[in-house]
Amino acid sequence: MKKHISFPSIEQFRNICSYINKNYAFIGIQNGEPVYDVTLLKPTIKFRGTVKLHGTNASVCYNATDGYWVQSRENIITPEKDNAGFAFFAESNKVEFLVLINKVLQDNSLKSTDCTVSIYGEWVGKGVQKSVGVSNLDKSFFIIGVKISPNNEEPAYWVESNCLSCFEKRIYNINDYETYSLDVDFIRPDVAQNKLIEYTIEVEKECPIAKAFGFEGIGEGIVWVGEYKGQLLRFKVKGELHSKSKVKTLNTVDSEKVDQILFLAKQVTPEWRLQQMLEQSCDLLNGGQLDRSKLGDYIRLVINDVVKEELDVIAETGLELKDINKPISDIARKYFFEQEKV
Numbered sequence: 001m002k003k004h005i006s007f008p009s010i011e012q013f014r015n016i017c018s019y020i021n022k023n024y025a026f027i028g029i030q031n032g033e034p035v036y037d038v039t040l041l042k043p044t045i046k047f048r049g050t051v052k053l054h055g056t057n058a059s060v061c062y063n064a065t066d067g068y069w070v071q072s073r074e075n076i077i078t079p080e081k082d083n084a085g086f087a088f089f090a091e092s093n094k095v096e097f098l099v100l101i102n103k104v105l106q107d108n109s110l111k112s113t114d115c116t117v118s119i120y121g122e123w124v125g126k127g128v129q130k131s132v133g134v135s136n137l138d139k140s141f142f143i144i145g146v147k148i149s150p151n152n153e154e155p156a157y158w159v160e161s162n163c164l165s166c167f168e169k170r171i172y173n174i175n176d177y178e179t180y181s182l183d184v185d186f187i188r189p190d191v192a193q194n195k196l197i198e199y200t201i202e203v204e205k206e207c208p209i210a211k212a213f214g215f216e217g218i219g220e221g222i223v224w225v226g227e228y229k230g231q232l233l234r235f236k237v238k239g240e241l242h243s244k245s246k247v248k249t250l251n252t253v254d255s256e257k258v259d260q261i262l263f264l265a266k267q268v269t270p271e272w273r274l275q276q277m278l279e280q281s282c283d284l285l286n287g288g289q290l291d292r293s294k295l296g297d298y299i300r301l302v303i304n305d306v307v308k309e310e311l312d313v314i315a316e317t318g319l320e321l322k323d324i325n326k327p328i329s330d331i332a333r334k335y336f337f338e339q340e341k342v
Contacts (some may be wrong), residue, residue: 001066002067002069002076002208003067003069003076004062004071004074004075004076004155004317005059005116005118005147005149006022006073006074006121006241007057007059007073007145007147007249008234010223010234010235010236010340011188011233011234011236012234012235012236012237013193013196013237014233016233016235017189018185019041019233020045020189020228021187023040023046023176023228024040024041024042024043024186024228025037025040026174027178035182037338038295038337039337041187041334042185042186042187043186043228043258044183044184044185045183045184045185045186045226045228045233046181046182046184046222047181047182047184047225047226047227047229047233048179048180048181048184048224048225048226049179049180049181049182049199049209049223049224050144050174050175050177050178050179050180050222050223050225051174051178051179051207051208051219051220051222051223052203052219052221052222052223052236052238053122053124053134053142053174053202053209053211053220054124054129054134054135054218054220055084055122055125055128055142056072056073056084056086056121056122056123056124056128056129056131057072057073057081057120057121057122057123058070058071058072058073058083058122058123058141059088059118059119059120059121060090060097060101060119061116061117061118061119062097062098062116062117063112063113063115063116063117063151064102064111064112064113065113066116067206068094068097068098070071070086070087070090070091071118072086073083077090078091079091083123084123084127084128084139085123085127085139086123086141086146089139089141090125091170093166093169096166096169096171097119097171099118099166099177100119100164100166100171101119103163103164104117104119104146104148104159104161104164105117107159107160107163109176110149110180113151114150114151115148115149115150115151115291116148116149116151117146117147117148118146118148118149119145119146119148119164119313119316120143120144120145120146120147120173120262121142121144121145121162121174122141122142123139123140124137124139124140124142125137125138125139125140125141126138127141131217131218131219132207132210132217132219132220133206133207133209133210133211133215133216133217133218133219134209134210134215134217134219135217136210136213136215136217137210137213138216139170140170140171140172141170142171142172142173142174142209143161143165143171143172143173143174144159144161144174144223145161146158146159146160146161146164147244148231149160149330158232159340161175161284162174162175166331174209174317177208177212178203178208178212178268179209180199180222180224180225182195182199184195187267187329187330188262188327190258191215191258196224196237197220197237199237200222200237200238200239201239202240203219203220203221203222204218204219204220204221204239205218205219206218206219206308207219207220213300219235220239221236221238221239221241222236222237223235223236224236224237233247244317257319257323258310260317260319261319261324261327262327263323264313264314264317264319265324265327265328265331266331267313268275268310268313268314268324268328268336269302269328269331269332270307271335273302273305273306274302274304274331274332275339277301277302278290278298278334278335278336278339280295280301281294281298282294282298287297290336290340292340295333296323296334296341298332298336299329299333299336300331302305302328302329302332303321303325303328303329303332306328307321314341315331
């Protein structure tokens with residue numbers, strides 16, 4: 001029986017930061033309880049960005065049992081009960097879509113008797129949405145991803161989609177146009193915000209995909225995709241013209257101030273101070289051992305010693321203690337776990 005296979009909602013940057021904060025130290029389940037390794041540091045993840053098109057989400061699906069069907073974001077659609085004309089387009093170009101689906105099966109050594117292949121994309125062009133560069137195109141489908149849904153109880157997963165397109169039928173691939181790359185260090189994810197904003201403003205000012213087809217007009221934003229522990233992470237950044245109340249634009253970050261904070265934090269945490277506070281918190285000079293239960297005490301000792309001895313240095317920079325508390329804590333925490341391994 002045909003069933004709707006939805007495309008996942010695309011999160012915002014803050015949601016991805018929250019996900020990493022909750023999961024970076026998780027290493028498994030033991031006796032029914034989650035197990036965490038607090039020595040692990042937050043990761044740096046490479047994200048790839050593609051132009052976010054202002055249209056409507058659409059997809060085609062196929063398996064050997066149920067055959068071929070067409071979807072909007074919420075429903076299975078048909079030419080009789082359509083969404084902006086995509087079902088008619090997909091039925092009219094059924095042969096071409098089935099060729100692409102067969103390529104997915106072959107490239108991934110899959111059988112249509114064992115799974116459903118779903119090709120997702122954005123349906124854009126004249127009459128779909130207004131006031132953006134791609135509104136000038138004849139209605140076109142831009143592939144953005146391919147999901148495999150096994151017939152058994154195994155979870156669905158995503159496979160490579162870069163090689164799928166059929167220009168003659170206006171079936172394009174989002175990856176054939178302008179793309180972006182950004183490494184996000186989740187110890188200080190705010191540092192990446194300015195670059196995210198810079199790229200977004202660039203796209204909003206002139207849509208690269210509309211330009212590739214010879215048209216002028218604004219773009220919507222960028223969708224960023226990365227992978228962490230086998231999980232695809234997606235988030236979107238929209239320009240001001242496309243941001244509704246529920247999709248907040250990113251605030252710019254004073255990169256000079258961030259650099260100044262990180263430099264100062266390193267300056268006031270020389271190794272001798274870190275070691276001295278470690279000796280005090282764990283009583284190492286009197287036979288004590290490194291004890292993770294003392295980690296909070298250790299970090300507080302480091303911060304208190306910085307306040308006692310370096311307050312004038314901090315004041316001269318124009319910064320406040322609250323500005324450098326977090327990076328000092330990160331440095332102290334990292335040193336603690338490095339010494340634990342010695």
